[in-house]
């Protein structure tokens with residue numbers, strides 16, 4: 389997968405050199421290309437923002453550098469058509485389902501806005517040539533799209549074949565489509581069996597795999613009910629068995 393990131397702070401993305409994503413980049417599984425938006429400014433101060441039409445606080449990102457950046461990056465014709473992602477707190481909520489969907493794309497471009505956002509005509513213009521989507525990572529406000537882009541890139545990258553060592557763990561994750569749809573994972577344990585007087589639930593030491601699966605599902609249901617009642621309401625009744633209903 390190719391991922392282009394346009395930002396005025398390329399240094400925000402040094403974490404993408406680390407850990408599993410760093411390894412996946414070095415092995416060629418993910419091709420991340422960082423672009424400094426100021427490369428497409430021509431005044432002495434490399435201006436990327438201006439005052440908002442209609443008044444109001446803050447600054448808005450000027451459309452011209454974005455238009456030129458997208459033109460140049462997408463001019464690579466034999467790379468196909470990219471999907472443009474605009475991280476913004478006013479976007480559609482980004483979910484694990486979106487991560488699964490976007491992990492199937494060959495080429496993504498992230499446009500990281502700062503200040504009060506990017507002039508809205510940039511998205512309208514880009515949409516004439518490529519699919520565009522605005523995504524939010526949650527109901528809080530960040531200073532810009534950089535951290536949200538890191539979040540989305542990590543959620544997508546770990547789903548790409550070969551990036552994670554243990555492919556099985558993906559299907560057991562919170563929110564994993566299929567069994568963990570609309571559920572969060574329950575608690576996990578490792579050795580020692582007793583630590584500071586706290587025991588590991590004995591069922592996990594029993595070797596009875598069907599009973600362990602049942603216990604893990606019950607714990608996931610309990611934890612989801614406690615921490616995410618909004619998700620419980622979204623659970624498909626068809627996906628619940630009689631034992632689930634007793635939890």
Ligand code: 6GU
Pocket residue numbers: 474475476477479523524525526527528529530531532533536537
């Ligand atoms: Cl995607 N961007 C910004 N700036 N703030 C956010 C966000 C995105 N998602 C939640 N808050």
